Amino acid sequence: MWAKxxxxxxxxxxxxxxxxxxxxxxxxxxxxxxxxxxDNSIRAVVERVDGAFAKTWDDEKxxxxxxxxxxxxxxxxxxxxxxTIPSLEEIRRFESWPQAERxxxxxxxxxxxxxxxxYxxxxxxxxxxxxxxxxxxxxxxxxxxxxxADGWTAGEPYDRIVRHLIADSGLWTDSxxxxxxxxxxxxxxxxxxxxxxxxxxxxxxFLGVRxxxxxxxxxxxxxxxxxxxxxxxxxxxxxxxGLRGIRDATADYRIENVRTGEMETIASDVPFAKExxxxxxxxxxxxxxxxxxxxNGHFARATVNRAWALLFGRPLVEPIDxxxxxxxxxxxxxxxxxxxxxxxxxxxxxxxxxxATRVFRLDSxxxxxxxxxxxxxxxxxxxxxxTRLRPEQVVGALQQSASLATIDHQSHIVVRxxxxxxxxxxxxxxxxxxxxxxxxxxxxxxxxxxMMNGQIVDNxxxxxxxxxxxxxxAALAPDDDTAVETAMLAVLTRPCDAEEKEYFTExxxxxNRGERARRLGDLYWTLVNSSEFSWNH
Amino acid sequence: MPLAAAYPPGTNASLDRRTVLKLAGCGSASWLxxxxxxxxxxxxxxxxxxxxxxxGSLIVLWMAGxxxxxxxxxxxxxQRISGDTRAIATAVKGIQLADGLPRVxxxxxxxxxxxxxxxxxxxxxxxxYLVKTGYRPDPTAVHPSIGAICCHELPVGGTEIPRHxxxxxxxxxxxxxxxxxxxxxxxxxxxxxxxxxxxxxxSDPRMRQRLADLEVVEQRFARGRPAARSTQHQDQVRExxxxxxxxxxxxxxxxxxxxxxxAAYGDTPFGRGCLAARRLVAVGVRCVEVTxxxxxxxxxxxEVHGRLxxxxxxxxxxxxxxxxxxxxxxxxxxxxxGEFGRTPTINRLAGRDHWTHGFSMALAGGRIxxxxxxxxxxxxxxxxxxxxxQVADVHATLLAALGLDPAKELTSPAGRPLKLAxxxxxxxxxx
Numbered sequence: 001m002w003a004k005x006x007x008x009x010x011x012x013x014x015x016x017x018x019x020x021x022x023x024x025x026x027x028x029x030x031x032x033x034x035x036x037x038x039d040n041s042i043r044a045v046v047e048r049v050d051g052a053f054a055k056t057w058d059d060e061k062x063x064x065x066x067x068x069x070x071x072x073x074x075x076x077x078x079x080x081x082x083x084t085i086p087s088l089e090e091i092r093r094f095e096s097w098p099q100a101e102r103x104x105x106x107x108x109x110x111x112x113x114x115x116x117x118x119y120x121x122x123x124x125x126x127x128x129x130x131x132x133x134x135x136x137x138x139x140x141x142x143x144x145x146x147x148x149a150d151g152w153t154a155g156e157p158y159d160r161i162v163r164h165l166i167a168d169s170g171l172w173t174d175s176x177x178x179x180x181x182x183x184x185x186x187x188x189x190x191x192x193x194x195x196x197x198x199x200x201x202x203x204x205x206f207l208g209v210r211x212x213x214x215x216x217x218x219x220x221x222x223x224x225x226x227x228x229x230x231x232x233x234x235x236x237x238x239x240x241x242g243l244r245g246i247r248d249a250t251a252d253y254r255i256e257n258v259r260t261g262e263m264e265t266i267a268s269d270v271p272f273a274k275e276x277x278x279x280x281x282x283x284x285x286x287x288x289x290x291x292x293x294x295x296n297g298h299f300a301r302a303t304v305n306r307a308w309a310l311l312f313g314r315p316l317v318e319p320i321d322x323x324x325x326x327x328x329x330x331x332x333x334x335x336x337x338x339x340x341x342x343x344x345x346x347x348x349x350x351x352x353x354x355x356a357t358r359v360f361r362l363d364s365x366x367x368x369x370x371x372x373x374x375x376x377x378x379x380x381x382x383x384x385x386x387t388r389l390r391p392e393q394v395v396g397a398l399q400q401s402a403s404l405a406t407i408d409h410q411s412h413i414v415v416r417x418x419x420x421x422x423x424x425x426x427x428x429x430x431x432x433x434x435x436x437x438x439x440x441x442x443x444x445x446x447x448x449x450x451m452m453n454g455q456i457v458d459n460x461x462x463x464x465x466x467x468x469x470x471x472x473x474a475a476l477a478p479d480d481d482t483a484v485e486t487a488m489l490a491v492l493t494r495p496c497d498a499e500e501k502e503y504f505t506e507x508x509x510x511x512n513r514g515e516r517a518r519r520l521g522d523l524y525w526t527l528v529n530s531s532e533f534s535w536n537h
Numbered sequence: 538m539p540l541a542a543a544y545p546p547g548t549n550a551s552l553d554r555r556t557v558l559k560l561a562g563c564g565s566a567s568w569l570x571x572x573x574x575x576x577x578x579x580x581x582x583x584x585x586x587x588x589x590x591x592x593g594s595l596i597v598l599w600m601a602g603x604x605x606x607x608x609x610x611x612x613x614x615x616q617r618i619s620g621d622t623r624a625i626a627t628a629v630k631g632i633q634l635a636d637g638l639p640r641v642x643x644x645x646x647x648x649x650x651x652x653x654x655x656x657x658x659x660x661x662x663x664x665x666y667l668v669k670t671g672y673r674p675d676p677t678a679v680h681p682s683i684g685a686i687c688c689h690e691l692p693v694g695g696t697e698i699p700r701h702x703x704x705x706x707x708x709x710x711x712x713x714x715x716x717x718x719x720x721x722x723x724x725x726x727x728x729x730x731x732x733x734x735x736x737x738x739x740s741d742p743r744m745r746q747r748l749a750d751l752e753v754v755e756q757r758f759a760r761g762r763p764a765a766r767s768t769q770h771q772d773q774v775r776e777x778x779x780x781x782x783x784x785x786x787x788x789x790x791x792x793x794x795x796x797x798x799x800a801a802y803g804d805t806p807f808g809r810g811c812l813a814a815r816r817l818v819a820v821g822v823r824c825v826e827v828t829x830x831x832x833x834x835x836x837x838x839x840e841v842h843g844r845l846x847x848x849x850x851x852x853x854x855x856x857x858x859x860x861x862x863x864x865x866x867x868x869x870x871x872x873x874x875g876e877f878g879r880t881p882t883i884n885r886l887a888g889r890d891h892w893t894h895g896f897s898m899a900l901a902g903g904r905i906x907x908x909x910x911x912x913x914x915x916x917x918x919x920x921x922x923x924x925x926x927q928v929a930d931v932h933a934t935l936l937a938a939l940g941l942d943p944a945k946e947l948t949s950p951a952g953r954p955l956k957l958a959x960x961x962x963x964x965x966x967x968x
Contacts, residue, residue: 132662186660200676213677319951365761374763386764429733431718443770444718445699448777449734458738503753522743526750531770532758 042353045339050358052331056380062373064382065363070099072537073361074106075493079389079536080311081110081351083119084396087406088469088490107355111348114153114409120347121148123310127205128165134183138191138241140172141183147176157345158303159292162206166288171245178246185241193241195253199233204321206291208302211271224271230255231269235287248282273298292345298323300337304350308336311354313387313536330381332359360384364537387536388443391430394534395423395456401491401528402460404469426456443534451529461524463517470524474517480508483520491527593868593903593939594818595687597826598811598853600845600875601707602833603664603896605889607881608635608842610897611652611914618881618918620839620889629908637846640854641899646908647857647866648901649966651931653912653922656877656893661833664876664893665709671932671958678949682711683932684824685720686957690941696821697783699723703826704810711826715949722826727806728791728813735781748774788816798859803851811852815859818869832875836886849873857901866902870938872931874898881918894920898931904938906968929960937962 057064071086074094078086086094097105110116125145134141151161164177172182184197200212211232214224237253239246252265268287270277276293278286291299301323309315317329340350354360364384366377377383389397399422400407429450451457465471469490477483484504488496496504508519527533607613612624612635624633627645634642641648658664663674670680681689684701693700703710703722713720725732737744751774759765780786791799791812802808810827817825829849834841853873860866878896879889895914901907913923933943936958943958 135660204676210677322951367761378764386762429724431721443773444721445773445777445780446721446723446734448773449780452774452777453734453737453781497757500753500757504750507750522739522747522750525747526754529747529751529774530754530758531765532754534770535765537758537762537765 042349042356045335045353046356048335049332049353052335053357053359053381056330057382060376060380060382062377062380062382063367065366065377065384067358067361068363068384069494070094070102071489071493071495072363073103073355076311076360076384076536077103077107077110077355079393079397080313081119082113082115082396083122083390083393084115084400084407085493087400088404088486089406091489091493103361104356107352111352117149117152118145120152120310121145124148124306127306128180128201129183132183134179135185135191138172138182138185139179140176141179143173143176144179152347155346155348158347159299159345162292162299163288166202166291167282167284169246169248175245181236181239181246182241191241193236193239195233195236195239196229198236199229202287202291203229203232205306206302207298208305208321208323209271209298210322210324227269228271230266232271232287234266234268235283237266237268238283248284294341297334297337300341300345301329301333303345304333304336304340307347307350308354311351312360312385314385316381332357384537389534389536391427392423393536394430395426397533398426398456398460398528399423401524402467402469404472404490422456426450426454429454447534448529451534457525457528461521461528463514463521468521468524470520471517474513474520480505483508483516484523487520487523487527491524492530492532593691593870594822594865595684595824595935595939596811596814596818596856596869596871596902597669597684597711597824598849598856598871598873599669599826599828600832600849600873601665601828601830603661603875603877603879603891604832604845605834605838605842605879606652606892606895606897606914607879607889608839609638609846610634610650610899610910611895612636613914613916616916616918618916620883622839632908632910635842635846637843638850640850644854644857644901647861648899648907649905650897650899650910651912651926651963651966652895652897652910652914653924653926654878654896654898654928654931655922655925656896656928659877659891659893661876662709664891667928668874668876669709669711670714671929671960672955677951678953678955679712679714680955681714681716681720682722683935683958684711684722684826685713685716686936686941687823687939688720689716689947690945690957691823691939694821696785696823698780698785698788698817698820698822700821700823702814702817702822702824703828704728704813705806705828705830706826707828707830710828711824716947722824725789725813728789728809729806732786732789735786737781748778785820788820788822789813791816798855801851801855801859803848803855805848805852807848808852808855811856812859815856815863815865818860818865819863834879834888835884835890836888838879838883838887838889853899860902868903870903870905870935871901872898872935873900874931881915895922895925900931900934900966904968905934905966909965911963911965926963927960929958930963931960932958933960933962934966938967 071091071094074091075085078084094102094106122145125141125148129139129141129144148161161177165180168175168177170178172179180201181193181198184194184201186192186194196212203209203211209224211224211229214226214229234253238249238251240249253268254263254265256262257264268283270287270290273290273293273296276295277290280286281289290296293299302321305315305317305320305323309320316333317323323329336350336353339353340346343349359381362382362384364386366374366383374383378385430447431444460468461470462468463471465475470487473483473486473490477486481501484501485496488494488500504523507523508516511519607619608622612622612633613619614622614624614633623636625636625639625642627634627642629645632645632650634645656664656667658667658673666672666674666680669682671683672680688700699722701711701720701722702725704725705727706722706724710724711722739747755771787793791809794812794816799809799812802812807827807829814825814827829845831841831845853871856871860869860871878892880892883889895912911924912926915921936943941957943956943960943962945957946954947957949955
């Protein structure tokens with residue numbers, strides 16, 4: 001028995017030592033030589049995008065912000081793709097890579113990260129099926145999201161995914177894409193499919209236009225007519241939910257004329273680029289092929305604009321689903337859209353391209369002399385935008401910062417479970433932005449209260465050697481400097497500046513073990529309550 | 538978007554806080570015990586607690602799930618559709634309520650009923666959206682709930698705590714919509730429990746040190762980022778602190794009321810929620826939503842309704858008398874509503890399903906003329922309704938009763954002008 005205990009103790013100690021060595025490196029880390037994963041084919045398009053922005057800045061006589069620190073960029077990438085911040089373990093690994101290839105390797109790793117597949121699927125699903133629970137039993141949101149995640153992992157071309165969404169038939173459980181259709185079933189008395197809602201979704205999510213504004217009358221200041229909207233809805237006019245799932249009847253699409261009160265038959269039609277619409281085939285198939293037609297520029301533009309928003313926190317053209325009203329768009333949108341089409345609608349590549357651009361790697365901070373011109377800088381992307389993190393990003397970051405090791409799919413089931421349960425409660429209290437997640441928002445007071453006094457923050461900052469990084473750092477860091485530096489890296493993904501180091505080291509000086517752990521907890525509390533923590537920058 | 542929003546600005550904070558500190562004699566007290574002591578202090582009817590602004594407040598009794606009009610405000614006794622639900626007489630001749638609401642019936646002179654609401658939203662989520670905002674769900678704009686509109690349109694006064702509050706919310710509490718998250722209702726649970734997240738978890742000196750440390754990190758981040766200053770993060774930290782130290786938080790604490798008052802409301806979370814709503818309105822909160830869930834009676838309709846009426850009846854009637862006793866009746870409006878009604882026919886599980894062709898809401902207080910029932914549903918259970926009213930008309934009525942012009946326009950983020958409510962006030966309901 002005692003031998004078993006001793007063995008257990010030995011395992012624990014050696015694990016702890018190994019862990020300590022990995023997060024508190026003794027000296028200069030050795031640079032491992034891993035294969036370069038940088039894809040050379042993206043260089044050309046990245047240069048075109050960089051050139052386009054450089055020209056805008058020249059025309060405006062603007063000095064763009066300087067380049068952001070590598071770790072800041074790594075943080076942006078992790079937040080956008082994996083929905084959380086880099087762990088201290090990951091940061092140490094990142095720092096050990098040669099500088100010239102760090103970011104490309106980081107991006108490649110995140111693109112292949114299973115957390116990314118789940119998180120991107122959830123973010124994309126918001127635009128495709130919204131955040132509503134939808135009709136009971138007929139709509140399986142989780143099934144839908146995991147199908148999207150599989151598509152991401154397999155590198156499925158996005159145009160093909162969209163064709164499945166619009167045109168698939170069958171049961172929402174066997175053919176998960178059909179949940180795109182079933183979410184629009186009215187759960188009222190008659191379980192009828194709401195063709196208008198689907199037409200609105202297609203228009204906004206895939207075409208980046210708001211034809212649905214013409215649902216009740218012709219659009220007051222754009223060219224959309226009520227007929228355009230009704231024609232689009234008519235593609236779904238024969239679609240029915242049945243025992244064997246979604247199917248199409250050949251019935252005409254008949255609706256009530258709002259003015260006359262009489263029923264009339266509406267023929268399916270598209271609002272523009274009519275020459276791209278095929279004449280025969282099932283209605284939804286025709287629509288799907290038209291939406292994703294290579295020549296239909298709206299589709300690629302709308303997709304690029306959304307992907308940009310997911311990566312930068314703000315769409316390239318605002319509002320995200322109204323490109324037609326925006327007037328001239330930045331040339332980068334078309335450069336990226338053309339590349340997206342040429343390269344087979346590959347989402348992962350699109351993200352890799354955007355993340356390699358200069359504009360993604362600019363600082364969110366301007367030289368003090370430029371502060372006056374901030375509005376122009378922001379409008380032309382000459383400075384990286386500050387955006388509020390989404391609640392799941394905040395809680396993901398909170399959980400990750402409290403653990404020095406990476407919380408991912410490899411984590412112990414208990415860690416993952418605790419994380420998921422904690423997250424749901426937190427998101428509920430923090431307040432989800434819902435489907436319009438890209439509207440500029442400020443923070444709220446309940447969010448501040450939750451971060452200042454909430455249970456999760458308390459659990460993650462209080463003295464606990466088993467559960468919390470703050471306590472582990474207090475116990476393991478060889479000196480106060482290292483302790484402060486490590487906490488800063490784990491929470492804010494950046495090193496301390498001299499002023500901060502002096503200030504916070506002084507706060508730890510001359511304390512006994514218990515007090516030191518409490519003060520490290522205080523430091524953690526301070527850092528997670530900062531703007532820097534809860535905003536993307 | 539102004540910060541103030543559903544939360545008040547910090548104009549007279551310092552004065553009030555000083556009063557608070559003096560009251561509690563906090564010299565030696567730790568922060569934790571200070572708040573605890575404040576919460577334990579006996580109620581004071583006058584003094585630093587209440588400084589109520591002139592305009593009115595709204596209390597929404599939210600019947601989540603969709604209550605049956607036939608088992609509540611619109612009985613059809615003796616008809617096939619009644620499913621043997623009996624009716625009782627009320628204090629107003631000619632108006633009957635369903636059995637199970639005897640105390641509300643006694644207050645009928647103060648309450649008006651609209652029995653002829655029609656809507657096109659038979660889904661819980663969409664129906665909730667419609668009844669809370671007065672607009673159908675529409676992808677072009679997320680509309681604010683009526684409570685958010687009240688906070689946006691009515692002055693702040695001396696209120697230090699959130700002015701829009703949802704007690705016992707279900708998954709769709711009232712939202713700020715395009716007015717911004719800061720107009721979202723502050724979510725609170727059963728008033729028997731402490732309000733979450735307003736109590737610091739460390740001693741006051743340690744809290745102050747943490748906030749001083751935070752200032753160091755904030756200043757560094759704001760350098761070169763004017764936008765970081767406009768995020769108002771630090772202002773919000775200060776506002777949160779102000780709320781944490783406000784004596785008005787006591788309004789949530791119903792244990793400070795006499796046993797008789799608490800008993801009148803009923804010993805239930807909803808009853809306590811209604812009592813807290815009255816206390817909150819007294820310190821100037823603009824809108825309190827109190828949710829009673831469980832009305833979605835697809836099976837065993839009568840049993841479900843019997844149980845819930847047992848909770849609603851004392852709470853709602855006590856709220857009416859209590860508001861009057863505290864002199865709050867004339868500028869507080871009470872709305873009792875759910876997302877839709879239930880079918881006249883009873884299904885095979887002895888349940889009633891969703892129904893949008895004639896359902897009821899009750900209104901009371903302020904400029905609402907009580908003692909009347911407006912509109913008629915078909916005794917045979919048909920879809921034709923006498924004097925049909927839209928949800929938007931009820932919204933316009935509520936706003937008018939609060940002294941607001943429903944036709945006033947706000948601009949949505951897409952630049953579209955939207956009226957506070959697109960319906961017409963129901964003149965008959967207003968004095």
